[in-house]
Amino acid sequence: MNPLDVLRSADRRLVDLVTTLDATDLGLPSPCTGWDVRSLVSHTIASIDAFAAAADGGDGPSEEELFSGADILGSDPVAVARRSIERSQRAWATITDWQQPVTTVLGAMPAAQAVGIVTYSTLIHSWDLAVAIHRAVEFDDAEAALAENVGSALVPALRPQELFGPAVHTDGTATPTQRVVAFAGRHPL
Structure with missing residues (x-):
């Protein structure tokens, strides 16, 4: 499967969730300890920007800015999310050699690995956002496969660095989404 197809799917879900937010939702706690919805979405968008910069050579947040949770949403989270996602989509669409190295905030890596990481981040944090605002999210087969593959490494x-908690035990009835988020230290619904 084309890495851009799963990225686009994850991005659509994130935008769909962000469009449902109202001002009171931004202050809700998220599954990410110490971060409310505003901090979580800011981090998610900053991650998208950071990895877009690896593909397009433009400016992106530093590692410190990326993990600070500082508000980058302002008064229009939807516009900020759409602008970052549009940049990301344009940047990644220029990649023709997925083994080409790109320099990310996590270091140099093949473009395929970088796009996988940002897609994984968007998937996991979309799940976090959905939980915070009491919505359900299920990854499709391609999303779950990518998330299991990227997450395992x-x-x-x-x-x-305490960026993920210990894996949460699931039983044999867990869905692929529940297995992915449990491995990332989240308690599946």
């Missing part, structure tokens, strides 16, 4: 590498 990314999450263990970032656990020492």
Whole structure:
């Protein structure tokens, strides 16, 4: 599957969720300890910008800015989300060699790995956002497969920095989405 197809799907879900937010939702707690919805969405959008910068060579947030949770949404979260996603879509659409190295806030890596990481981030944080605003999210088969693949390498590498909690045990009835988020340290619905 084309890496852009899963990215586009994850981006659409994020925008759909952000369009449902009202001012009171932005102050709700999120599953990410210490972050409310505004901080969570700001981090998610900053991640999209950071990885778009790796593909287009433009400006992006520093690692410190990326993980600060500082408000970048202002008074129009939907416009900010759409602007970042449009930039990301344009940037990644220029990649013709997915093994081409790009330099991200996490270091140099093949473009395929970078687009996988930003897609994973968007999927996981869309799930976090949905939980915070009491909505259900289920990843489709391609999203779940990408998330399992990327998460299996990314999450263990970032656990020492406490960017992910310990895996949460699930039973044999867990959906693919529940397995993905449980591995990322979230308690599935």
